[in-house]
Amino acid sequence: MALVVQKYGGSSVESAERIRRVAERIVETKKAGNDVVVVVSAMGDTTDELLDLASQVCPSPPARELDMLLTSGERISSALVAMAISSLGAQARSFTGSQAGVITTSAHGKAKIIDVTPGRVRAALDQGSIVLVAGFQGVSQDSKDVTTLGRGGSDTTAVALAAALDADVCEIYSDVDGVYTADPRIAPNAQKLDRVSFEEMLEMAACGTKVLGLRCVEYARRYHVKVHVRSSYTDNQGTYVYGSMEDIPVEEAILTGVAHDRSEAKVTVVGLSDQPGYAARVFRAVADADINIDMVLQNISKVETGKTDITFTLPKTDGPLAVEKLTKLQEEIGFSNIVYDDHIGKVSLVGAGMKSHPGVTATFCEALAEAGINIDLISTSEIRISVLCRDTELDEAVRALHEAFDLGGDEEAVVHAGTGR
Amino acid sequence: MALVVQKYGGSSVESAERIRRVAERIVETKKAGNDVVVVVSAMGDTTDELLDLASQVCPSPPARELDMLLTSGERISSALVAMAISSLGAQARSFTGSQAGVITTSAHGKAKIIDVTPGRVRAALDQGSIVLVAGFQGVSQDSKDVTTLGRGGSDTTAVALAAALDADVCEIYSDVDGVYTADPRIAPNAQKLDRVSFEEMLEMAACGTKVLGLRCVEYARRYHVKVHVRSSYTDNQGTYVYGSMEDIPVEEAILTGVAHDRSEAKVTVVGLSDQPGYAARVFRAVADADINIDMVLQNISKVETGKTDITFTLPKTDGPLAVEKLTKLQEEIGFSNIVYDDHIGKVSLVGAGMKSHPGVTATFCEALAEAGINIDLISTSEIRISVLCRDTELDEAVRALHEAFDLGGDEEAVVHAGTGR
Numbered sequence: 001m002a003l004v005v006q007k008y009g010g011s012s013v014e015s016a017e018r019i020r021r022v023a024e025r026i027v028e029t030k031k032a033g034n035d036v037v038v039v040v041s042a043m044g045d046t047t048d049e050l051l052d053l054a055s056q057v058c059p060s061p062p063a064r065e066l067d068m069l070l071t072s073g074e075r076i077s078s079a080l081v082a083m084a085i086s087s088l089g090a091q092a093r094s095f096t097g098s099q100a101g102v103i104t105t106s107a108h109g110k111a112k113i114i115d116v117t118p119g120r121v122r123a124a125l126d127q128g129s130i131v132l133v134a135g136f137q138g139v140s141q142d143s144k145d146v147t148t149l150g151r152g153g154s155d156t157t158a159v160a161l162a163a164a165l166d167a168d169v170c171e172i173y174s175d176v177d178g179v180y181t182a183d184p185r186i187a188p189n190a191q192k193l194d195r196v197s198f199e200e201m202l203e204m205a206a207c208g209t210k211v212l213g214l215r216c217v218e219y220a221r222r223y224h225v226k227v228h229v230r231s232s233y234t235d236n237q238g239t240y241v242y243g244s245m246e247d248i249p250v251e252e253a254i255l256t257g258v259a260h261d262r263s264e265a266k267v268t269v270v271g272l273s274d275q276p277g278y279a280a281r282v283f284r285a286v287a288d289a290d291i292n293i294d295m296v297l298q299n300i301s302k303v304e305t306g307k308t309d310i311t312f313t314l315p316k317t318d319g320p321l322a323v324e325k326l327t328k329l330q331e332e333i334g335f336s337n338i339v340y341d342d343h344i345g346k347v348s349l350v351g352a353g354m355k356s357h358p359g360v361t362a363t364f365c366e367a368l369a370e371a372g373i374n375i376d377l378i379s380t381s382e383i384r385i386s387v388l389c390r391d392t393e394l395d396e397a398v399r400a401l402h403e404a405f406d407l408g409g410d411e412e413a414v415v416h417a418g419t420g421r
Numbered sequence: 422m423a424l425v426v427q428k429y430g431g432s433s434v435e436s437a438e439r440i441r442r443v444a445e446r447i448v449e450t451k452k453a454g455n456d457v458v459v460v461v462s463a464m465g466d467t468t469d470e471l472l473d474l475a476s477q478v479c480p481s482p483p484a485r486e487l488d489m490l491l492t493s494g495e496r497i498s499s500a501l502v503a504m505a506i507s508s509l510g511a512q513a514r515s516f517t518g519s520q521a522g523v524i525t526t527s528a529h530g531k532a533k534i535i536d537v538t539p540g541r542v543r544a545a546l547d548q549g550s551i552v553l554v555a556g557f558q559g560v561s562q563d564s565k566d567v568t569t570l571g572r573g574g575s576d577t578t579a580v581a582l583a584a585a586l587d588a589d590v591c592e593i594y595s596d597v598d599g600v601y602t603a604d605p606r607i608a609p610n611a612q613k614l615d616r617v618s619f620e621e622m623l624e625m626a627a628c629g630t631k632v633l634g635l636r637c638v639e640y641a642r643r644y645h646v647k648v649h650v651r652s653s654y655t656d657n658q659g660t661y662v663y664g665s666m667e668d669i670p671v672e673e674a675i676l677t678g679v680a681h682d683r684s685e686a687k688v689t690v691v692g693l694s695d696q697p698g699y700a701a702r703v704f705r706a707v708a709d710a711d712i713n714i715d716m717v718l719q720n721i722s723k724v725e726t727g728k729t730d731i732t733f734t735l736p737k738t739d740g741p742l743a744v745e746k747l748t749k750l751q752e753e754i755g756f757s758n759i760v761y762d763d764h765i766g767k768v769s770l771v772g773a774g775m776k777s778h779p780g781v782t783a784t785f786c787e788a789l790a791e792a793g794i795n796i797d798l799i800s801t802s803e804i805r806i807s808v809l810c811r812d813t814e815l816d817e818a819v820r821a822l823h824e825a826f827d828l829g830g831d832e833e834a835v836v837h838a839g840t841g842r
Contacts, residue, residue, distance in 0.1 A: 016477035056437035
């Protein structure tokens with residue numbers, strides 16, 4: 001008997017009506033002869049509403065209490081889905097992340113899954129129940145407090161459960177059809193991909209593709225969980241994410257898609273000493289503020305001044321804090337000034353195929369140049385090329401690359417106003 | 422150091438503003454040098470809203486899932502109160518009923534507390550925290566599932582915690598000032614009682630007084646928990662409920678108050694055989710439907726017919742079901758017909774003093790007769806007299822008794838539009 005893990009995002013369960021439809025799909029999956037475990041996000045905007053309520057009673061809520069509060073959302077939706085399933089005549093039991101054995105670190109708001117011990121889930125499945133698990137949460141190994149997992153936490157919960165239960169597939173349902181060669185709202189002839197390797201999906205997630213979170217894909221890769229990204233509004237097959245790109249025969253390796261990202265900002269530390277150690281002090285200052293840096297460029301120093309500039313990108317939401325921290329250390333570290341630019345866009349080409357196809361970088365740059373787009377910063381990996389450009393030119397850059405590498409199909413993509421939730 | 426347990430009902434925490442006020446009171450209690458444990462109900466109408474949501478996805482929700490759903494309400498409010506407390510500079514941690522060690526039977530929706538093992542609560546108190554506990558819930562000893570405790574469950578949670586922690590007092594906060602000699606909305610000169618014994622409070626709760634639930638008072642009596650019923654809107658002293666009436670010196674024993682109840686209906690089984698066993702079959706049929714019977718009257722049988730009538734009262738909400746069950750068994754048991762009356766009221770006089778004062782029953786009946794009120798059924802205990810009358814005459818009956826036994830004060834009672842929540 002196959003075991004299927006499904007995950008439904010917030011918009012898929014945003015109302016009583018949607019919950020009933022999701023319940024029908026779940027029961028069909030069970031009737032087809034599968035054991036079914038379903039991870040559920042909170043209904044629609046519940047999490048935002050709870051955050052708003054919290055801000056009304058406390059400007060800076062303690063992280064532990066925020067987790068106690070927010071986890072109510074998934075508890076409510078998983079119980080409701082269980083009820084809807086039972087009204088269709090099937091058995092269902094809901095569990096919190098803690099009850100389902102999702103063990104995490106103690107970092108409230110961004111906990112990481114350490115282990116999954118799904119004993120109660122397995123027992124309920126063996127009794128013939130469909131099992132609902134509240135997503136986005138677990139329990140701290142040390143303090144036994146309830147924790148939330150940060151953005152994309154429900155996807156990670158689903159993949160982690162699939163790994164622990166040795167599931168045949170982990171279906172991630174949202175309001176988008178699958179993974180596309182580019183965002184169909186920008187490149188209307190984008191095609192839905194049938195399959196993407198783990199490494200390629202990791203790159204796409206890191207480069208702005210929202211449909212699956214980075215941690216979720218990392219987890220799937222480590223534990224070899226087959227992920228199927230699908231729409232909860234149709235029965236269409238979506239995109240399978242599994243397998244290593246190493247297993248793709250060289251001649252079949254292709255360029256997978258174009259990703260874009262508007263969420264970053266750029267910081268340039270100007271006139272930094274060129275001596276060893278100074279760049280490190282800049283990065284340490286930023287890291288101490290718990291800020292992740294993405295792309296880095298150190299310009300060639302001017303011999304006559306012995307000074308150089310360092311440029312890096314980071315999430316826009318962390319921009320002001322990073323500037324503040326560095327400014328405080330200006331005298332101590334020693335630099336002229338900081339330039340902050342939050343009107344950048346990042347566009348990336350991802351594909352296992354570029355390993356074996358020289359000239360991809362050249363074609364990439366030519367395509368952007370022909371479109372009149374200035375490249376600000378370039379960064380590459382074995383299977384990815386990313387550049388920064390003006391955010392106003394980002395859509396054009398996506399289309400130029402999508403065209404240059406012939407990624408489009410003949411038909412217009414079916415476009416939902418999807419958020420990927 | 423004294424340990425104070427406080428319980429705040431739904432209307433006391435119905436908004437962010439009320440939550441902040443409650444947090445201020447809690448912090449003051451802590452600053453006065455006490456350890457403080459606070460049991461919280463769900464905000465305002467949250468429980469009803471969750472029930473409504475449940476009914477939209479499922480006409481008859483499984484009891485286990487309903488408990489998973491409803492317990493979110495108290496989780497949310499206790500986390501919010503903890504946040505509000507921390508914004509005032511004090512430490513606070515919230516726990517679910519399960520985390521606080523409230524162990525119950527498995528009866529979802531009406532579980533009974535078996536034991537309370539408050540290890541985590543005690544540890545948090547020792548670390549200097551104010552502790553919040555989600556009310557109305559616990560965890561089943563057998564299945565480890567989350568359970569809810571039925572009506573008045575948060576009061577019972579508070580008293581049970583107070584017993585387990587050996588608290589000095591258990592303060593029950595609602596929007597009423599305390600326990601009165603009668604409902605002030607009916608008898609404007611009703612006085613607030615300073616103190617009521619456990620047995621008297623039990624009778625009053627059983628006879629319709631809503632401010633404390635029956636199970637909560639039973640628990641307090643068994644474990645000798647001193648209860649203080651107060652308003653969350655003022656700093657006034659309320660009513661203390663503690664001690665056995667046996668400890669009240671005879672000369673001090675008084676009549677405590679008049680209770681009234683509109684929630685019952687009356688069922689009369691007409692023309693039942695007078696032989697042994699037939700009455701029992703009627704009561705068994707009702708009990709099998711899980712319906713509690715309150716007052717019972719068996720009329721004197723008519724010798725010539727060998728038939729009699731049995732009358733009993735029960736909650737109005739169970740009335741139709743009881744009539745249905747008995748009607749189905751009409752031929753089997755053998756009776757003429759059933760009369761159903763849901764326009765009855767029950768008025769009761771409670772007081773340890775009636776044990777030692779003969780003539781109370783006579784005064785009681787005379788007072789009602791003088792007010793022109795017909796007595797339909799009478800039932801007494803050592804410290805209580807209850808009668809049924811027409812529901813339209815109930816308020817008048819309350820006033821007549823309150824007057825006849827001189828229970829009123831000189832001042833008009835301060836009347837909130839309180840619901841006792």
